[in-house]
Amino acid sequence: MNGETMLKRFKSWSLSKCIEKTAQDLQLLVRIESADAKGFASCCSCGRRDHYKKLNGGHYVSRGFKATILDRQNVHAQCVRCNVIDNLPGYTAFLDVEYEKGFSMELMERARSIKQWTREELVELRIQFRKEIKEHRKRIGE
Ligand SMILES: [Zn+2]
Numbered sequence: 001m002n003g004e005t006m007l008k009r010f011k012s013w014s015l016s017k018c019i020e021k022t023a024q025d026l027q028l029l030v031r032i033e034s035a036d037a038k039g040f041a042s043c044c045s046c047g048r049r050d051h052y053k054k055l056n057g058g059h060y061v062s063r064g065f066k067a068t069i070l071d072r073q074n075v076h077a078q079c080v081r082c083n084v085i086d087n088l089p090g091y092t093a094f095l096d097v098e099y100e101k102g103f104s105m106e107l108m109e110r111a112r113s114i115k116q117w118t119r120e121e122l123v124e125l126r127i128q129f130r131k132e133i134k135e136h137r138k139r140i141g142e
Contacts, residue, residue, distance in 0.1 A: 027057025
């Protein structure tokens with residue numbers, strides 16, 4: 001789907017639906033991006049390995065915060081169990097290693113800012129996410 005077609009579709013949806021659809025693509029991207037050649041990835045909270053299709057794209061700061069719902073540094077492959085119980089200590093430790101010590105505070109800070117998404121921005125992000133997903137699908141032989 002090109003940008004024009006997607007924008008047309010986005011204009012027929014509510015803004016929150018556009019954000020949701022874009023977030024779903026990001027969640028898929030972070031899972032497939034962290035997958036090895038066989039499609040397996042580790043949970044960011046507990047380290048358990050599973051096929052990326054069985055993992056979630058788990059947000060550190062809750063999806064309710066619109067400023068960070070589409071922030072790649074806030075979304076990582078996470079097992080269903082850790083996502084459901086909200087395994088924050090494991091996730092915080094992962095962020096310390098993946099980015100820098102205390103990074104979770106930076107995410108909380110970002111989450112507090114006000115973000116007004118536009119459909120044009122969302123289309124741009126979604127196209128980028130989908131392009132990368134396609135490349136990763138090729139990489140793992142899907
Ligand atoms: Zn886990």
